[in-house]
Amino acid sequence: MSLKTGTFYVTTPIYYASGDLHVGHAYSTVAADALARLSRLRGRKTRFLTGTDEHGQKIEGKARAAGKSPKEYVDGVVAGILRLWDRLEITYDDFIRTTEPRHERIVQKVFQRLYDQGDIYKAEYEGWYCTPCETFWLERQLVNGKCGNPECGGEVHLLKEESYFLRQSKYAERLLAYIDEHPGFIQPPSRRNEMVNFVKQGLEDICVTRTTFDWGVAIPFDPRHVAYVWIDALLNYITALGYLSDEPGGDALFREFWPADLHILGKEIMRFHSIIWPILLMALDLPLPGKVFGHGWLVLDEGKMSKSKGNVVDPHVLMEKYGVDAVRYFLLRDMPFGTDGRYSEAALVDRLNVDLANDLGNLLNRTLTMVEKYREGVVPAPVAAVDDRALERLLGEVLPSLETAMDELQIPAALEAIWRLVSLANHYIEDNAPWRLAKDPAEKGRLDTVLYNLLETLRAIGSLLVPFLPESPGRIWAQLGLEGDPAKIVWSEVTRWGQLPPGTTVRKGPPLFPRIDPKVALAPEEK
Ligand code: MSP
Secondary structure: OOOOOOEEEEEEEEEEOOOOOOHHHHHHHHHHHHHHHHHHHOOOEEEEEEEEEOOOHHHHHHHHHOOOOHHHHHHHHHHHHHHHHHHOOOOOOEEEEOOOHHHHHHHHHHHHHHHHOOOEEEEEEEEEEEOOOOEEEOHHHOEOOEOOOOOOOOOOEEEEEEEEEEOOHHHHHHHHHHHHHOOOOEEOHHHHHHHHHHHHOOOOOEEOEEOOOOOOOEOOOOOOOEEOHHHHHHOHHHHOOOOOOOOOOOOHHHHHHOOOOEEEEEHHHHHHHHHHHHHHHHHOOOOOOOEEEEEOOEEEOOEEOOHHHOOOOOHHHHHHHHOHHHHHHHHHHHOOOOOOEEOOHHHHHHHHHHHHHHHHHHHHHHHHHHHHHHHOOEOOOOOOOOOOOHHHHHHHHHHHHHHHHHHOOOHHHHHHHHHHHHHHHHHHHHHHOHHHHOOOHHHHHHHHHHHHHHHHHHHHHHHHOOOOOOOHHHHHHHHHOOOOOHHHOOHHHOOOOOOOOOOOEOOOOOOOOOOOOHHHHOOOOOO
16 A cells, blocks of 8 residues: 555645534544554554644635634634544644644745746736635636536636746646556546546646735745645645755655555545645655545535535534544444545434444443353353354454455445444344353353353454544453453454453443434424
């Protein structure tokens, strides 16, 4: 997967610090987090970057409307974003803000370098600008005179200003050849085709500076200009690693982790990441990222969940009601990672009740109840003579299925692999009816084996969930009476059978996931 050996660098988009984030933003970040957690468990040196995009006309306007300076305004928003990632237990290694000097200084250096080498030149810009999308449009790209982004379709205004341009056109052929030679570069394939068609229509040079507002990185060779917010933002992926750092050794992370293995982003910003970004990198003579993956949206009946539509769902409210693991599980399991997924709270409650409370929670609860009832709460030793390896065999298949699914960015399939085991264990209880075995002293060895197999399967399930859910693995292990931390396991050993020591005293606790009554949870709130 990595172009380098043994390292993994994954990024999310840097989110606009224009207001609180919603569950759609949480989706990209939770997905990246699961991939980063797994990568660390697999022993790869991993770097997971997220952050905030804090410049631009839109944010300047928001700050003004709030009666604050732009910096004061973004500081407030960023504090909220950090709280959200904390609550969702996002394990980012670095959080970059585009207002940090470590970023701004390098953006200036990059502009200077591109200007010096002739990739940036001055000209008069005339074209249409959509402020909410911070996007320039050509006349022919407008739809009925409005913004060409189908999700926006808002007013655009004519901009006529002296600007600097990036010579994109010069790189179009090279970009097409690169995409052709690297089928995995833009994914999924539907987005790849869209991008190829877009480039084939011809790339115009793009305007990379603005003069009509101030809230941006000043251009070193002409400080009346500030950097176009998208160029500023894209560079975060390398400034955060210390690219072009002045400090001695300040670019060590860059040398270790660049090129990124995976940029995760929503499909609406694919064009920036699969055209402008690679062209900037080519101009800087840097290798391109391994993969740019454009996932679908969480959509509601009325379309994409977005701040501008005001139809957003606050992840804090969801976590308050259902807990962090249920929210993460729902996002990772229910949303197909490559295409749009329909969001509804009812679907979340359903997943919680069925997969988490009924299938997983009950499996643990029933198993521990039987161990308490039939074996005084002590893990029995399996009897070698009883040949019963169905759970052991399936467990052996889970790890490769899970890893392949994650490598292919099919996150729901990774969870499905774990739930096949959960489901088999539930059937195993029905098929073996321990309550009948308990009545027959001749079946003592068989009952010991059945109970051991269930407990050992739960031990492994606890570990297998570590990349996805931050709380349940530890709670499962604690109820099994295990002392260690499931997050510290040797991943490749997770499914090796027989690690739960017989003689361990289990500690049955409250249900992992109490069932939620949808009528109560989904009732419209009283005003
Ligand atoms: N600041 C730019 C990104 C710059 S990256 C160099 C930006 N920010 S944003 O705040 O608008 O966040 C966009 C990202 O949030 C999307 O690309 C996507 O990853 C995520 N999502 C926002 N709404 C979403 C949904 N409704 N569904 C899924 N993901 C969503 O664009």
